[in-house]
Amino acid sequence: MKAIVLNKPGEVSELQIQEIAIPTIQADEVLIKVKAISINPVDAKTRVGKGVYGRIKNEQPLIIGWDVSGTVTETRSDRFKVGDEVFGMVNFPGHGKGYAEFVAAPASHLALKPVNISHQEAAAATLAALTALQALVHNANVQPGQKVLVHAAAGGVGHFAVQIAKQLGAIVTGTSSAKNKELVLQFGADAHIDYHNYDWKNHPEEFDFVLDTIGGSNIDLSIAVTKKGGTVISIPTGLSDEVTEKAKAKGVNGYFILVQSNGDDMQQIAEWLEKGIVKAHVSQTFKFDDIAAAHTQIESGRTTGKIVVTV
Numbered sequence: 122m123k124a125i126v127l128n129k130p131g132e133v134s135e136l137q138i139q140e141i142a143i144p145t146i147q148a149d150e151v152l153i154k155v156k157a158i159s160i161n162p163v164d165a166k167t168r169v170g171k172g173v174y175g176r177i178k179n180e181q182p183l184i185i186g187w188d189v190s191g192t193v194t195e196t197r198s199d200r201f202k203v204g205d206e207v208f209g210m211v212n213f214p215g216h217g218k219g220y221a222e223f224v225a226a227p228a229s230h231l232a233l234k235p236v237n238i239s240h241q242e243a244a245a246a247t248l249a250a251l252t253a254l255q256a257l258v259h260n261a262n263v264q265p266g267q268k269v270l271v272h273a274a275a276g277g278v279g280h281f282a283v284q285i286a287k288q289l290g291a292i293v294t295g296t297s298s299a300k301n302k303e304l305v306l307q308f309g310a311d312a313h314i315d316y317h318n319y320d321w322k323n324h325p326e327e328f329d330f331v332l333d334t335i336g337g338s339n340i341d342l343s344i345a346v347t348k349k350g351g352t353v354i355s356i357p358t359g360l361s362d363e364v365t366e367k368a369k370a371k372g373v374n375g376y377f378i379l380v381q382s383n384g385d386d387m388q389q390i391a392e393w394l395e396k397g398i399v400k401a402h403v404s405q406t407f408k409f410d411d412i413a414a415a416h417t418q419i420e421s422g423r424t425t426g427k428i429v430v431t432v
């Protein structure tokens with residue numbers, strides 16, 4: 122089969138298509154013939170030796186990518202049969218081996234793809250959607266009527282976070298540049314902030330929950346607009362000790378989370394997708410042999426919704 126192998130960390134040219142053996146499945150795994158893969162910032166971070174590179178660097182061949190949708194061709198699990206169409210985030214934060222024609226995946230990381238969405242849309246609703254779900258539901262336990270601020274609401278995690286927060290009954294503000302305002306409102310945000318022209322210092326301490334997708338000084342401004350007793354989750358790299366102390370002094374819970382593969386959460390996402398409560402916005406699709414262009418796009422920091430590679 123064809124796979125995109127990372128021989129050493131570096132530029133996009135280090136992602137090379139190679140012919141390798143189809144993986145063998147272990148107990149409780151299925152083999153997926155992949156139809157679509159979604160691309161995340163962590164793919165590019167890992168490619169350059171950051172992200173989760175340290176956890177997988179000794180594995181050969183090293184194949185990055187975690188978000189897949191496709192058809193089961195072999196199974197050693199009671200959960201799925203041959204012919205089932207499945208999607209999920211495979212083995213994150215470990216070795217997903219997602220950039221390949223066939224992927225061996227623990228059945229416990231997958232859900233059945235809703236029949237009313239494409240493989241591209243399904244692949245898009247994996248790592249980014251799981252991150253939003255795990256932050257809003259499992260960690261922050263967002264309740265109806267609470268005020269939620271989602272930074273980078275036009276991006277991969279942000280656009281799912283807006284939709285999930287609305288589904289939970291929250292009042293949602295999303296940030297983006299002015300050109301993406303309409304998109305953010307379409308995702309369901311009640312209010313929009315253009316972060317290029319905004320005076321955060323005069324914003325009230327009104328939010329019960331803030332999802333920080335930017336990091337750095339954005340964490341400080343997020344804490345400043347959060348109510349006492351509220352929560353700020355920062356997902357790019359986490360909070361320094363100093364910022365954690367600042368949050369604590371204000372009575373705000375501030376912390377980092379790392380998304381984890383989880384089939385039950387995928388099942389929840391599948392239900393929302395099936396009902397049309399949550400939709401993946403796929404802004405661009407790339408061919409398998411054009412993976413370099415997909416990485417260049419995700420590294421731009423300007424992606425709207427999700428980008429997907431078809432296999």
Ligand SMILES: NC(=O)c1ccc[n+]([C@@H]2O[C@H](COP(=O)([O-])OP(=O)(O)OC[C@H]3O[C@@H](n4cnc5c(N)ncnc54)[C@H](OP(=O)(O)O)[C@@H]3O)[C@@H](O)[C@H]2O)c1
Pocket residue numbers: 161162163248249252272273274275276277278279296297298299300301316334335355356357378379380419422423424425426
């Ligand atoms: N810890 C975890 O488990 C976890 C999981 C998923 C993602 N992450 C991290 O979270 C970050 C976001 O991921 P993602 O997939 O959402 O990225 P993404 O899709 O690449 O985000 C792109 C979006 O960011 C917006 N943006 C850029 N700078 C902004 C700013 N200062 N304020 C508001 N919006 C801004 C852009 O909108 P404009 O063009 O309008 O500026 C664009 O739509 C990445 O660092 C990623 O690695 C962590």
